[in-house]
Structures are given as C-alpha cells and as structure tokens.
Amino acid sequence: MEDPSKIVREHTFGTWRKQKGWEPINIVKADGVYFYDSAGKKYLDFSSQLVNVNLGYGNNHVIKEIEHQLENLQYISPAFATETRAKAASSLLQVMPRNLTKFFFSTSGTEANEGAIKISRLVKKPSYKVVARYRAYHGSTLASMSLTGDYRRWFTEPNTMQGVVRIPEPYCYRCPLNLKYPDCGIACATYLDYVIKNEGNVASVIIEPITGTNGVVVPPKEYLPIIRKITSENNVILITDEVMTGWGRTGEWFAVNNWNVEPDILTTAKGASASYLPIGITAVNKEIAEFFEDNIFAHGHTFEAHPVTLAAIPAVIEEYKRLDLLSHVKAMGQYLGDRLKELKERHKSIGDVRGMGLFWAIELIKDSKKTPFGTYEDKYEGKSTPVDVLTKRLMNDGIYVFGGPSWLVISPPLIISKEDIDIGIEKIDETLNSLDKQFT
Ligand SMILES: Cc1ncc(COP(=O)(O)O)c(C=O)c1O
Incomplete structure (x- = not known):
C-alpha cells in the first residue's frame, strides 16, 4: 500500500x-x-x-461487549426498545447526579450540546437566549459553535445562532474583571443574575464545570453553587457540559459532584464509552422529562441510540468500578x-x-x-x-x-x-x- x-x-x-x-x-x-x-x-x-x-487502549471487557452486540443486533431504529438501551439507561442511573433520570443518546459531545440547547428552548419557549462564556468550547456545529467562546467561533461569524449572551469566566490567573479572589466576591458568578434579569428571555445557561481545552480552568469553590442558585431563582435551565470533565476525570463520576451541584441538564461524551465508540449523552431532570409527556420531543438522528455504541456504556461503567x-x-x-x-x-x-x-x-x-x-x-x-x-x-x-x-x-x-x-x-x-x- x-x-x-x-x-x-x-x-x-x-x-x-x-x-x-x-x-x-x-x-x-x-x-x-x-x-x-x-x-x-x-x-x-x-x-x-x-x-x-x-x-486507555485495548480493554478486553469493553471490546468483548461491543463485539457481542455487533454479532447480535448491529442496528435498529431508535423507535424500538432493546435490552442494550435499557441496560445503558439503568447503568447511567447508577452514576449520574441523582436528579437526572432521562437520556437522549447521540454520537458526539457537539450533538449532546445541540440537543441540550434545543431541549432548553422547547421547554422555556418563548424564552430562547442562552448564556455562555468566552473561555469555552462546546462543539463545532451551529448552536454548539455559537456557544463556543474561543477563536474557533470566529471562523463561523457572522453566521452564528441568535440569542447567545456572554458572562466572564472564573479565570483567576488572568481575571477578566481585574479582581482578586476572594475579595472579588466571585463577581464573575454573581453578575449572571444581572445579565438574566436585564436580558429577559433567557432559557438556559451552559457552563463547563472546569473549562477544558481553553486551559483547564478550575473555578473557586463558591462559583458553581452560586451559578446554580441564580439559575434556580430565575427559573432558568442550568446545563453543565461534562464532555471532558465527566467519567472520573476529576476523581468523581462527574465534576459537578465536587461542588454538590445538580444541573438540570448534563451533557457528556468522550469517557462515556472511553472512546471505544462515538457516543454523546444529554441527561435531563424529571421536570424536563415530564414536559415532553404532552409536548413533542422534536429532535432525533438515524444513529441516535445506536445499539453498538450503547453496548459500550455499561461495559465501561463496569470497568471504572472494577478498577x-x-x-x-x-x-x-x-x-x-x-x-x-x-x-x-x-x-x-x-x-x-x-x-x-x-x-x-x-x-x-x-x-x-x-x-x-x-x-x-x-x-x-x-x-x-x-x-x-x-x-x-x-x-x-x-x-x-x-x-x-x-x-x-x-x-x-x-x-x-x-x-x-x-x-x-x-x-x-x-x-x-x-x-x-x-x-x-
Ligand atoms: C467541553 C466540551 N464540549 C463539547 C465538545 C465537543 O465534543 P465532540 O468533539 O465530541 O463533538 C468538547 C470537545 O472537546 C468539549 O471539550
């Protein structure tokens, strides 16, 4: 060759x-x-x-479970139930923050975030604005790229999604507000209340609990609890993007556990299959799940809930636990x-x-x-x-x-x-x- x-x-x-x-x-x-x-x-x-x-590479248990699924049932439309899908959901219930009880399965972090934004807008209609940060990466398609705060968004402009509003990030090494922790009073977080009240029509806030590609920025301990409090008080959906920080990366199943915060929606990918197969997960709380009992869940993909990719989820969870x-x-x-x-x-x-x-x-x-x-x-x-x-x-x-x-x-x-x-x-x-x- x-x-x-x-x-x-x-x-x-x-x-x-x-x-x-x-x-x-x-x-x-x-x-x-x-x-x-x-x-x-x-x-x-x-x-x-x-x-x-x-x-790491070459985990036998994960490979065997994927092979087994491939031999048994390689694909079926997402409209059907499978044992694999049930097992993936049940195993997620064991590790996700307890309030998150319903899942939408896709094939990347980008798609997990696209799903989360659409869900938040459907639930909060007519509110549609999404608050995000500058030092942030959420993916490469229209909504997720528009929410991305770093230079990768600049290539897409001006054709970005409408309704994105920004707040500064808790980057203490180079504070965007020129303040010093702890005298700052965590102004980068408390400012969110002002933004939500003055913008109006805010549906959701999306945040990486620890900023990933933009330099692993760990927030002060007060940060995420303040963001949770403000979003709850203002009846705005909090989405935490745990595409990078989930799955044991920080020593907890999900990074939000480090601050005892429960988001309304959590998105994840990468470590969900330890990357043996492409997977994205949008996890939502009961209230959001119930909303769609009488409202159309207007979203979906051909490869959504693909049985072979889902087979990796319980296998990976078993390995995280065994090891x-x-x-x-x-x-x-x-x-x-x-x-x-x-x-x-x-x-x-x-x-x-x-x-x-x-x-x-x-x-x-x-x-x-x-x-x-x-x-x-x-x-x-x-x-x-x-x-x-x-x-x-x-x-x-x-x-x-x-x-x-x-x-x-x-x-x-x-x-x-x-x-x-x-x-x-x-x-x-x-x-x-x-x-x-x-x-x-
Ligand atoms: C925090 C975060 N969100 C979303 C994404 C996009 O995920 P994917 O590349 O799987 O589409 C990434 C990718 O690195 C990420 O780090």
Whole structure:
C-alpha cells in the first residue's frame, strides 16, 4: 500500500488547521497508555488523545461487549426498545447526579450540546437566549459553535445562532474583571443574575464545570453553587457540559459532584464509552422529562441510540468500578499535581499550574508580566507558536501532549501508573528548558 500518511494527507482533512504543513503520523496499534507508529516508535499518551481515552487502549471487557452486540443486533431504529438501551439507561442511573433520570443518546459531545440547547428552548419557549462564556468550547456545529467562546467561533461569524449572551469566566490567573479572589466576591458568578434579569428571555445557561481545552480552568469553590442558585431563582435551565470533565476525570463520576451541584441538564461524551465508540449523552431532570409527556420531543438522528455504541456504556461503567478508578484518579491526581508544581519551581516559563484529578494544565509565559507565548489571534491566523514547537519536540521524544496557544493539557488515561507519570514529567521537564531560554 502507498504510504497511508500520504493518502490521508492528500484525500482527507486535517481539522482546525491549514492543510499545508500537515504531516499526520501513521499510528498502527495501541496498548494501555501507549500507542505505536508504523516505524515501531512508542508514544506515551499524556493527554488521553483529546481527553477521551479514559480507560486507555485495548480493554478486553469493553471490546468483548461491543463485539457481542455487533454479532447480535448491529442496528435498529431508535423507535424500538432493546435490552442494550435499557441496560445503558439503568447503568447511567447508577452514576449520574441523582436528579437526572432521562437520556437522549447521540454520537458526539457537539450533538449532546445541540440537543441540550434545543431541549432548553422547547421547554422555556418563548424564552430562547442562552448564556455562555468566552473561555469555552462546546462543539463545532451551529448552536454548539455559537456557544463556543474561543477563536474557533470566529471562523463561523457572522453566521452564528441568535440569542447567545456572554458572562466572564472564573479565570483567576488572568481575571477578566481585574479582581482578586476572594475579595472579588466571585463577581464573575454573581453578575449572571444581572445579565438574566436585564436580558429577559433567557432559557438556559451552559457552563463547563472546569473549562477544558481553553486551559483547564478550575473555578473557586463558591462559583458553581452560586451559578446554580441564580439559575434556580430565575427559573432558568442550568446545563453543565461534562464532555471532558465527566467519567472520573476529576476523581468523581462527574465534576459537578465536587461542588454538590445538580444541573438540570448534563451533557457528556468522550469517557462515556472511553472512546471505544462515538457516543454523546444529554441527561435531563424529571421536570424536563415530564414536559415532553404532552409536548413533542422534536429532535432525533438515524444513529441516535445506536445499539453498538450503547453496548459500550455499561461495559465501561463496569470497568471504572472494577478498577476502582475514582480512588486511583484521586491518588494519581495528587501525585501528578505535586510533580507539576515541582516543575513550576524549576521553570520560569511556567506561570500557573492548575487542575484536579487527572486533568491539569501548565500555563506558559514568556516574561514576568505573564505575556503568553501564543494567543487566540495566532491560532486564528494559523501561526505556529512556541508551544506548538514544544509539543512537536515532545512527540519526537515519545510523549504525546496536546497544547493550547500558551498551555499544555496533561490528562493521561485514568489507568496510568506513577512510573508512567514520571516518564512524562521528566520529558516535559527537559523540554521546557528551551522555553525558559526564551523567557525575558
Ligand atoms: C467541553 C466540551 N464540549 C463539547 C465538545 C465537543 O465534543 P465532540 O468533539 O465530541 O463533538 C468538547 C470537545 O472537546 C468539549 O471539550
């Protein structure tokens, strides 16, 4: 066969980039927390790909359950019931926040959010506005892209969905309101009340409990409870986007559990199947579920509730439990966090280290004024930043880490061991010396 990298490069799209300069590495196999290219080179997956390969590669139980379903019933219209669908729903009831009792199954995080927005607008009609944040990613189709606050939305403008209103985010390292925690009184959260009352017609608020691709921003402990209180008082639906933060990533089944918050709608994907198959889930509370008893649930896809994808959900939950991954994540998360904080002591180019569980970012700066190495504008223009050079260098050294304009996201598969964390940290440690040299 002609070089697969060449065919892939010429006949398929590399996403969120100019096609020129794309040289995709041909990956042939993977096992545990490692994947391998066609030359036999081994890479430690230090980001779980896109923060989604939560169980690592080659989990036999999940593979067997999927194979079994494929042999039994590979597809049936979503209008029918199947045992698999019942089992997926029952197993979700064991792990989701207790108030969420009904599920819509799709095939991606983007679709899970599209569903959530449509549901919130149907329930709250004629209210239609959705409050979102700047430092946010919710997906790549019309509604989810319009809610996305980062540079990826700019490409779509002006053809975005109407009715999106923004509030600032709890990004304490660079507070958008120029305030300091805790004297700020969590103004970024309390301001939501003002926005909802003055906008009028607000149907819902969508928030990543911990901002993901935009730099793993962990909010102060008061933040999410305040947002919950304000949305309840104003009778507005709270949607938490747990596409990245769900499924043990933070040491809890879902990140909202860290603050004892129950959203009205929770969206998730990625870790729901540990990415053995594409899955999206929109989970809603009883009140929303009951609304649709006498109102049409005006939504659906051909691949909605696909039996083979649903077979992965209970299998994955069984594995999370069998491997006691929530406890493992808490222990490994503490270790990883401590090791990253040690790096900060040694490298002046590290401005901030933040995270929870196995979900961390190091934010990189090029001077004492916290100037970033790259910006959203650079990304929008397709410019390569020093952080891109750094991640490329790490790949050469056998460590896969995904980066933003001026940060690295360190989020290994939840099964990672201390020894493998050490391997990743040591390589990052060495590689950061090159950025330190650019620090002024
Ligand atoms: C918080 C969040 N929401 C939504 C999405 C979109 O999910 P998908 O890429 O599966 O469509 C992502 C993807 O990274 C995400 O991180």
